[in-house]
Amino acid sequence: MPNSKEEELTRIRKNLKEMLVKDLSLEDIRPEDIKDNEILFGEGLGLDSLDAVEIVVLLQRNFGLEVKNMDQGKEIFYSIDTLANYVYENKKGDS
Amino acid sequence: MAQGKDATKKRGNKLGFWFFQSSLRIFGLAGTYGLLYPVCLYYLLCDRTAVSVSMAYIKRRFKNHNAFQRICDVYRLFIQQGKNLIDRYYVVSGQGQFDTELYGYDKIKTLLNTSQKGVILLTAHVGNWQLAMTALKKLGKTVYLLMRPEDNIAVKETLDIDSEKENVKIISTENFLSGAIEAMDAVNKGNIVSIMGDRPYEYSSVEASFLGEKVSFPYGAFSIAAAAQCPVVVLLSAKVSTKKYIIDISHVIEPRYSSRAKKQEEIKDCVREFAAILEDYVAKYPSQWFVFHDIWKRNN
Numbered sequence: 001m002p003n004s005k006e007e008e009l010t011r012i013r014k015n016l017k018e019m020l021v022k023d024l025s026l027e028d029i030r031p032e033d034i035k036d037n038e039i040l041f042g043e044g045l046g047l048d049s050l051d052a053v054e055i056v057v058l059l060q061r062n063f064g065l066e067v068k069n070m071d072q073g074k075e076i077f078y079s080i081d082t083l084a085n086y087v088y089e090n091k092k093g094d095s
Numbered sequence: 096m097a098q099g100k101d102a103t104k105k106r107g108n109k110l111g112f113w114f115f116q117s118s119l120r121i122f123g124l125a126g127t128y129g130l131l132y133p134v135c136l137y138y139l140l141c142d143r144t145a146v147s148v149s150m151a152y153i154k155r156r157f158k159n160h161n162a163f164q165r166i167c168d169v170y171r172l173f174i175q176q177g178k179n180l181i182d183r184y185y186v187v188s189g190q191g192q193f194d195t196e197l198y199g200y201d202k203i204k205t206l207l208n209t210s211q212k213g214v215i216l217l218t219a220h221v222g223n224w225q226l227a228m229t230a231l232k233k234l235g236k237t238v239y240l241l242m243r244p245e246d247n248i249a250v251k252e253t254l255d256i257d258s259e260k261e262n263v264k265i266i267s268t269e270n271f272l273s274g275a276i277e278a279m280d281a282v283n284k285g286n287i288v289s290i291m292g293d294r295p296y297e298y299s300s301v302e303a304s305f306l307g308e309k310v311s312f313p314y315g316a317f318s319i320a321a322a323a324q325c326p327v328v329v330l331l332s333a334k335v336s337t338k339k340y341i342i343d344i345s346h347v348i349e350p351r352y353s354s355r356a357k358k359q360e361e362i363k364d365c366v367r368e369f370a371a372i373l374e375d376y377v378a379k380y381p382s383q384w385f386v387f388h389d390i391w392k393r394n395n
Contacts, residue, residue: 025358041272048299049272050318053279057322073271 005088012084019058024051036081044079052077063091115181116188124185125337131177139170149173151389155306156381168382175382178334179223186226193338195230199345203328206347207236212325213286215278216344217316217369219293220385221376222332227342228289231330232262239281239288241266241274275319282323289330290316292369293386301363303370306377310370310390317350317365324351327365329372333380346372 017031024047034045041047047055055077059065065087067076076086118127138145146169153160153168160168185191206214213236218224228238244267266274266281266288278288292313299318300311320327329346350365352358377384 025356049275050299050315052272053275053319053322056276056279067276073276077272 009084009088012087013080015062016080016083016087019062020045020047020055023058024054034080036084037079040077040079040083055083059087063087065090112184116184119181119185119188119190124181124191127181128174128178128337131174131181135170135173135177138173139166145173145387148387148389151391152306152384152386155308155391156377156384158307171382172384175334176385179383179385182223182334183225186229193226193340195226196335196339196341197230198341198343199328199347202347203344204234206326206328207234207285210325211285212323213282213284213288214325215282215316215320215323215327216287216289216330217292217327217348218289218330219291219373219376220387221293221373222334222380222383223340224330224332226340227330227332228263230340230342231287231344234287235262237262237264237281237286239264239266239278239286241268241278241288241290243268273315275315279319279323282319282325288319290319292316293373294388294390301359301366303363303367305370305374305390308391312366312370314362314366317348317362320348321350321352321362329369331372331376333376333383 013036014031017034020026020034021029021031026045029045038044041049041052056067059067067073072086076082115127115130118130122129146166149169149172150165153165153172157165157168182193186193203214216231216238218227228240231238240263242265244265266277268274270277278290281288290313295311295313299315300313302309303312304310305312316327327348327350328344329348330342330344332340332342335341348365348368350362352361
């Protein structure tokens, strides 16, 4: 039986957090320390534009997603929640 | 920071540009260069900020020069910058072209032909990078300039600094995440993205030795290239005679991460390699370094 949307989103959020900590080499941060609604860039988690470039690659590699529409970029990259929603709505492969 | 604010104050105005434009029509290129000498002398005597930030470079480049020689070096730097601007207008206004000798063209052409990806051009405020861009038209690729919009209207209108042309597009660093994702998208589509590598601006930076002291250089170009799996081609140009420029695109750096643990060190190596290329450049063309900013000063 397919997972419910909420279960799937929870799984994606967990994957995203693990991915960020591991692949962006975030020091002194554990995946569970990142809040779902925490702002990723600037004052929140403190990621910068170059981390964003790597997140784009990670989304492509892990979820088969390409982020092309920069008009949406600000909303997509806002937090783990918004990123997870974007992945849920658009993912092609299975993570 | 006060020093930074003053150093970037706007020096060109419409009257000044009109003066040089008219002179170019009447006296030609060489005659207009002659007018630079009194104008630059004025700046040498009256613009203490411009002299001070130029001196930051001159005293490191010419360690053995005495105070008087260094003042002369700054004067030469101002004159060369003036020639640079006049040359730019000369081309933009359609009054003529310069001879260009291109080093490394075949290498970059091969890189573009053998990969679906484009390349990142890493350049600096040396020589005449805008003219160098014009010479790259024959690559037949769209060039995306990742840059801050020019906010001096007189410069923007007269020198055509950031207007979009058929094969030149602008990605503003004021866009979301400093335009980094758009830059990567452009490279992934096989285009060329040009990035300035001499000052960090909005990008993260690492230190490398330049003219004997530590300087923070941005590593955005290398980070984007590593993510996009494309090469970084260093673009430098230099004026070698009244009507001739050389354009060097022969230096290729291939940033790759062998592991996450080594990522930072590998990026540093790329930045150090770029700094060494810039050092070679200023050794050959000491009066064509137009970074009017004290890049050695901490926390710039």
